[in-house]
Amino acid sequence: MRIIAGKAGRTAIKVPSAVARPTTDFVRQAVFSILGERVGNARVLDLYAGSGALGLEALSRGANSCTFVDDHRQAASVIAENLKKARLEGGHAVKSEAVPFLKRDAGTYDLIFADPPYWKYHGDRDHVVELLKSGTVPPRLAADGWFIVEISSAQQSHVSDDFTLIARREYGNSAILIYERSSGQSSDIAN
Incomplete structure (x- = not known):
């Protein structure tokens, strides 16, 4: 894996063994093509960060800051290595x-990424539903911010x-969902 573009473009990044x-790279390139200039000077939150690939890409492309959140100790260590x-x-x-972090955090973010483990079978934990039902994301998202979620295309x-939901894009086994706050103005991005 590597950072695709920006000041750290082509830098190889380490992936923690806990990240399945x-x-x-293809999906990240597609996401950042959609985001375009929204990334410049953005405050970014990368939930279920794993290697930090999404947040690292944002920083490389000019984001002002990124908070990486993951519940695996190895992930936090690998992200620190990748940043360095x-x-x-x-x-x-x-x-x-993610949800406990959002409950205690006071930050506001222009872009919030969430790439949790995919829900596969009945009875599996659905992290995206937990996030949406928790009510913890809207207070953290800037009024004109976007919440970008990766799920299984199935x-x-x-x-x-x-x-x-302002856009759904499918790339092989992955689907990218782009949300804005319901109280926000509609976007010009088409489904």
Whole structure:
């Protein structure tokens, strides 16, 4: 895996062994093509960060800061290594589950990424549903911010009263859902 573009473009990044499915270079390239200039000077939150690939890409492309959140100790350590190797500033890793972090955090973010383990079978923990039902994301998202979620392309898009789904893009086994706050103005991005 590598950072695709920006000041740290082409830098190889380490992936923790606890991460079963990091976001591929192809999917990251597609996401950042959609985000375009929204990344510049953005405050970013990378939930279920794993290797930190999404947040590292954002920092490399000009984001002002990124908070990486993952509940695996190894992930926080690997993210710190990746930040140092890529010589990227403005990032820090927090060892925590996503919802408890969001409950105690007071930050506001322009972009919030969530790439949890995919829900596969009935009875599996659905991290995206937990996030949407917890009510903890909207207070952390800037009024014109975007909440970007990666799920399995086999899953239906999640709905929430707090968010409007403005785009769903599928790339092989992955689907990217882009939400804005329901109270926000509609976006020009088409489904």
